[in-house]
Amino acid sequence: METVLSIKGLSKQYGKVRALDNLNLEVKKGDVFGILGPNGSGKTTTLGIILSVINQTSGQFEWFGEKANKDTRKRIGAILEHPIFYPYLTAVQNLKIVCDIKEVPYDRVDQVLTQVGLDERKDTKFKTFSLGMKQRLSIASALLCNPTVMILDEPTNGLDPQGIAEIRELIIEIANSGKTIIIASHLLDEVQKVCSHFCVLQRGKLIYNGLVEDVGKGSVSVEVKADHDDLQTVLEESGLGTKVKRELDKYIMTMEGDHSAAEVNAYLFKKGIVAKHLLVQSKSLEKQFLEILAGNKEGGAQ
C-alpha cells in the first residue's frame, strides 16, 4: 500500500524539554492511524510538525513521497483545535468564508454539510450549535478541499457520550469513503473503536506501533467456575492454557495458541466436571496500553 506519511528520526527540543525523541513512523493509504499517549507525550507536537506549523529540531518527514509543500498541504485537512467560526453567521456563511480562503467553489458547502449531517441546521447561527455540532462543522470545514488525509487532534474532547458516538461514527464514515485519517488521542477506547493502526508515545518516544486488531492476540483467557476440589490442577493438566490462576471463587486460564473456551468445556465434561461459569476475556487495549507504559517506565524506545 502507498505510503502517505513517512517520519524519520524526528525530534523536537523546547529548551530542556525533549518533546519528541527520534520518532520513526509510517502511515499507509487507507489507514486510520491513532497516535496514543498520556498528556505531554508529544502527540500535538508531532501533528504540529507534520502540518508545518512547528519546526522540528532534527529529522524529516515526507507526505506522499515528497517534502511538505503547498501542493501536499492542499491534500491534508486538519483540525488541530476548534477553528474559529463567526458566532452570528450560519454554518453556510461560515463555510463560504473558508471557501474564499481556501479557494474552493461554494457548491462544496452543501456537500460537506450533508456529509457531516448538518444539512438541516445549515442556516442556523453557529452560536446556537451544541459542542458536537461545532465539531462536525469543523470536520466539514476540513473536508471542503476534499483532502486525501484528515488529521484530527483529540476529536471528541469535551463532548457528551452521544456527541462522542456521533463523531466516532462520522470518522468511520469518512475513513470508509477512502480517506487516510490520523488521530491523536489519549482515549484508548476511541483508538480501539475507530482506528486500524496505532502507536503509543511516552515522553516523546515511540514505545509501540502496531495493528489495533492485534491487540489482545494471544492473550485470550477463560474464566472457569465448577464444583471440584482441585480445579487448578485439572485445568493445568488440560494442555489448553499456559497459566492458571485463582481469583476468589473462579480460575482464570490464559489460553495457549488457538485453543478455545469450547475445548475447555469439552475437556472438563470428559473429566465429569460441569462448568458453572465459562467466560472468554480478550485483553483490552486499555490493559495492553497500561502494560506497555508500565513496561517502559525507564522510557526506552522499542
Ligand SMILES: Nc1ncnc2c1ncn2[C@@H]1O[C@H](COP(=O)(O)OP(=O)(O)OP(=O)(O)O)[C@@H](O)[C@H]1O
Ligand atoms: N511551546 C512549548 N514550549 C515549551 N514546551 C512545550 C511547548 N509545547 C509543548 N511543550 C512540552 O512538550 C511536551 C510534549 O507536549 P505535547 O503538547 O506535544 O504533548 P501531548 O501528548 O499533545 O499532550 P496533551 O495530551 O496534554 O495535549 C510536554 O512536556 C510539553 O510541556
